[in-house]
Amino acid sequence: MACRIVVLISGSGTNLQALIDDLAPRSEHGQIVAVISNKADAFGLQRAQAAGIPTRALSHRDYPDRALFDQALCNVIDEFAPDLVLLAGFMRILTADFVRHFHGRLLNIHPSLLPKYKGLHTHARALEAGDREHGSTVHFVTEELDGGPLIVSARVSINATDTEASLAAKVQQGEHRLYPLAMNWFIQGRLRLQDNRACLDGQPIPEQGLDLEDCETDKREHAHVLQQDQ
């Protein structure tokens, strides 16, 4: 049975698009069963509709507090009985109850090389600090904001001429390779949260997470070996 995936967004949804495109040829393994936004005008909702995916908009402004909004959001997500919930530019801090409810099946993508630069304005902060590299990270979501076990990161180098915009564009390109990779590991049953540690193929992932380049090299080598075996 296909892994049922719900994606939460607040904005443009380029990561959502990367996930949709990646799953399109193999919907028997994983299927995005709903895209939910806290903003009714999020462009990502149009991307989902264009792909024939059900959408819901649930405005946090219609709820008196965070706990009640999160409870309502939780109920809407549960209607779709997801195996996996992906935060893809969902710009809300989630309550501990929400996070606990989806324990082990809630992932986020963050635009920095975590644990550096949790929170907002990550590109500006990396530039201000004079960093030579930056990137994005996929992690399991726990109660600590951007602080759950790291899974995999995509690095980009920072040049002297980089601006916030040019850096954002480079980071985004990496994100579009990174999130589908982590999603597929989960779909294949290779990625799990065990005793609060991210594990791949039953082995704990190092605390700093894996590196996308290494994973893609491994994948190419694996494909090569398979081809030779045939």
Ligand code: GRF
């Ligand atoms: C991405 O940079 C992601 O890392 C962050 O929000 C942004 C979403 O971009 N959490 P998009 O809406 O997927 O284009």
